[in-house]
Amino acid sequence: MGIYLSSPKTDKFSEDGENDKLRYGLSSMQGWRASMEDAHAAILNLDDNTSFLGVYDGHGGKVVSKFCAKYLHQQVLSNEAYAAGDVGTSLQRSFFRMDEMMQGQRGWRELAVLGDKINKFSGMIEGLIWSPRSGDSANKPDAWDFEEGPHSDFPGPNPGSTACVAVIRHKQLFVANAGDSRCVISRKGQAYNLSRDHKPELEAEKERILKAGGFIHAGRVNGSLNLARAIGDMEFKQNKNLPSERQMVTASPDINTVELCDDDDFLVLACDGIWDCMTSQQLVDFLHEQMNSETKLSVVCEKVLDRCLAPNTAGGEGCDNMTMILVQFKKPLQSTEPTPSATEPEPSHDEPSSSK
Known part of the structure; x- marks a missing residue:
């Protein structure tokens, strides 16, 4: 059967939700x-003032993306930096924490469960998207204790996943990204990229890869992975002389903080299956057009997926898994606490990129 089916599976998992913001x-x-x-993950009420949304695009298997969808937002919430009001540091630590948690006996056990044909916890059949219920985000302490067992020396999974998440707290938007999933905001109809696609040929990524003992061939790390940053992919993180942020492939996210304003129309998080087919501005224009006649946001997302789906597999573009979250802000945006310094987003000048 190879990597492509003889005909596409066009059934969609769709969902809508809202709170007062x-x-x-x-x-x-x-x-x-x-x-x-x-x-x-779409957790509207991470706490009383905060929403969390994330897209995870797995490669080499689905277990790492599912693991992140289940646990990353919990780690953000439980990190001591979050309690101190430092959302950016909490996000950064939580990305690295995913790699740590997937090692050892308990990491192996959790990944084994998430890799089953039928998920034992949710009953979700393989092939459908997996996401935690909002209730799973309950304020649970981090009790990830070391477990003895036959897989205590498990170094972590070779499959990996991108992670692009948005945390909305009062008028502040925090975006954390590792990989080539992307977050884009529409401000007065103009698309602004709030994340950067981490490709190996980028100068900063290339320098790190080479210093860690790797090489780049055909745009791929060691001729294999066309991402420079990801969660998982532990085979690229085995240099014992280097910290996590300096490995060939790192989970270290770029953190972007933006102050929201009344000019902001909506926010989009999507995997590269969308961006392979549309630039950021093309997607923003298409969404504005669709939202003029359709009020249900999940239906608008479905129209994007249908538009991007290729008629055949000859070209490669439009043949990937596709996931998209569309967030619309309720106005006016009101703040109940002082806002930290934030960066003004820059307009996008992107082009579609090759798929993994």
Whole structure:
């Protein structure tokens, strides 16, 4: 069967939700791929003042993306930096924490469960998108104790996942990204990229890869992975003389902080299956057009997936798994606490990139 099916799976997992500050819709589709490796999290009430949304695009398997969808937001919430009001540091630590948690006996056990044909916890059949219920984000302490067992020396999974998440707290938007999933905001109809696609040929990424003992061939790390940053992918993180942020492939996220304003129309998080087919501005324009006649945001997302789906697998573009979250801000945006310094987003000048 290879990496592509003989005909695409066009069934979609779609969802809508809202609170007093925002509303969201999401949709995901397996498409032409032989399996579904995307996952997501949409937690409207991470706490009383905060919403968390994330897109995770797995490669080499689905277990790491599902692991991130289940645990990353919990780690953000439980980190001591978050309690101190430092959301950015909490996000950064939580990305690295995913790699740590997936090692050892308990990491092996959790990944084994998430890799089952039928998830033992949710009953979700493989091939459908997996995401935690909002209730799973309950304020649980970090009790990730070391377990003895036959896999105590498990170094972590070779499959990996991108992670692109947005945390909305009062008028502040925090975006953390590792990989080539992307977050884009529409401000007065103009697309602004709030994340950077971490490709190996970028100068800073290339320098780190080479210093860690790797090489780049055909745009891929060691001729294999076309991402310079990801969670998991432990085979690229085995240099014992280097810290996590300096490995060939690192989970270290870029953190972008933006102050939201009344000019902001909506926020989009999507995996590269979307961006392979549309630039940031093309997607923003398409969304504005669709939202003029359709109020249900998940339906708007479904229309994007249908538009991007390729008629065949000849070209490669439009053949990937696709996941998209669309977030619309309720106005006026009101703040109840002082806002830290934030950066003004820059307009996007992106072009579609090659898929993994």
